[in-house]
Amino acid sequence: MATDLKIGGVSIKKGERKKIQLAVSHLYDGTDLSIPVEVICGKEDGPTLFISAAIHGDEINGTEIISRILKNRSLKKLKGTLIAVPVVNVFGFNMLSRYLPDRRDLNRSFPGSKNGSLASRLANVFMKEIVKNSTHGIDLHTGAIHRTNLPQIRACISNSETKQLAFEFGVPVVLNSNIRDGSLREAARRKKIPMLLFEGGEALRFNESVIEIGVQGCLSVMRSIGMLSSKKSAKRKEVFVSWESQWMRSPTSGLVRSLKNLGTRIKEGELLGVVTDQFGKPRGEIIAPFEGIIIGQLKLPLVNAGDALYHIASFHNSKKVHKTIEMIEQDIFQCFYD
Numbered sequence: 001m002a003t004d005l006k007i008g009g010v011s012i013k014k015g016e017r018k019k020i021q022l023a024v025s026h027l028y029d030g031t032d033l034s035i036p037v038e039v040i041c042g043k044e045d046g047p048t049l050f051i052s053a054a055i056h057g058d059e060i061n062g063t064e065i066i067s068r069i070l071k072n073r074s075l076k077k078l079k080g081t082l083i084a085v086p087v088v089n090v091f092g093f094n095m096l097s098r099y100l101p102d103r104r105d106l107n108r109s110f111p112g113s114k115n116g117s118l119a120s121r122l123a124n125v126f127m128k129e130i131v132k133n134s135t136h137g138i139d140l141h142t143g144a145i146h147r148t149n150l151p152q153i154r155a156c157i158s159n160s161e162t163k164q165l166a167f168e169f170g171v172p173v174v175l176n177s178n179i180r181d182g183s184l185r186e187a188a189r190r191k192k193i194p195m196l197l198f199e200g201g202e203a204l205r206f207n208e209s210v211i212e213i214g215v216q217g218c219l220s221v222m223r224s225i226g227m228l229s230s231k232k233s234a235k236r237k238e239v240f241v242s243w244e245s246q247w248m249r250s251p252t253s254g255l256v257r258s259l260k261n262l263g264t265r266i267k268e269g270e271l272l273g274v275v276t277d278q279f280g281k282p283r284g285e286i287i288a289p290f291e292g293i294i295i296g297q298l299k300l301p302l303v304n305a306g307d308a309l310y311h312i313a314s315f316h317n318s319k320k321v322h323k324t325i326e327m328i329e330q331d332i333f334q335c336f337y338d
Helices: 061-070 073-077 090-095 118-129 160-169 184-190 208-224 318-337
Strands: 005-007 010-012 017-026 032-041 044-053 079-085 136-141 147-155 173-176 195-202 240-242 244-249 254-258 271-276 282-287 292-298 308-314
Touching (some): 010 017, 017 118, 032 090, 032 118, 118 184, 147 160, 173 292, 184 195, 195 208, 240 292, 244 292
Parallel strands (some): 044 079, 044 136, 136 195, 173 240
Antiparallel strands (some): 147 195, 254 271, 271 282, 292 308
């Protein structure tokens, strides 16, 4: 880093650690709202990584992941710069909502505009102050309201550098995910910044195992790009790429009785759940269309016809994927009691 990094008009020199309130807008009662940012500049040159959370304001697992990363002792020997943004959508975060006050989805509003809607202006600030100053990025998400996701990385695997980062994160499931218009990933790609999207857990909840996986994954990526020292005994976990996934939807309205859980390996033609009426009379069945792993699931038992129930990812060897998922869960469970 040849010159001091400047974010929101604040300069951060090598070896400095600063918290910045990045001005965004204010509410109609005059209350100012700003994006909280913490910047850690190492004493030595290196990459600049941003880690962001709560682009959807109710997806708070990532906020806790970033909080724990910032407390990690290894950051004392950081090379390069870490830009930590625990809450991007401050409006939604304060209202326990996925969206902004105008009901816009911030992750469909990038790269934004300084003269656009509230979402567009917030996206513009984030791009100008955070993404533009970065060489790499990780964005942290959970499932939408009433849904839970298996810990997974979503990335454009066709990009070799992004693929390498996805594998270094260390979760078994990597979903080759097309980039959506208006998303942060698309805006970062246009800036030629390799970026990962981590999904895990559910909205408005802290999921301890998911948080631990997210922390370790981010630190692993930091080690892989030279920001942190590598662990001598570290062995990268096996990673599996899914090139196809599909949401199974409810065939009718009613109450769903689920027969399978998140992370379960299912076979083609297997019964996943049954939709009944209020008296328990079966009204429809959900049948697996192919062999795979359940990577997302609705938690709410009340459904309308067409509601997404199970997100199934296809793999070349789903049996091996399932075993790896079980091993990671056992490792995390063991850590809690060691």
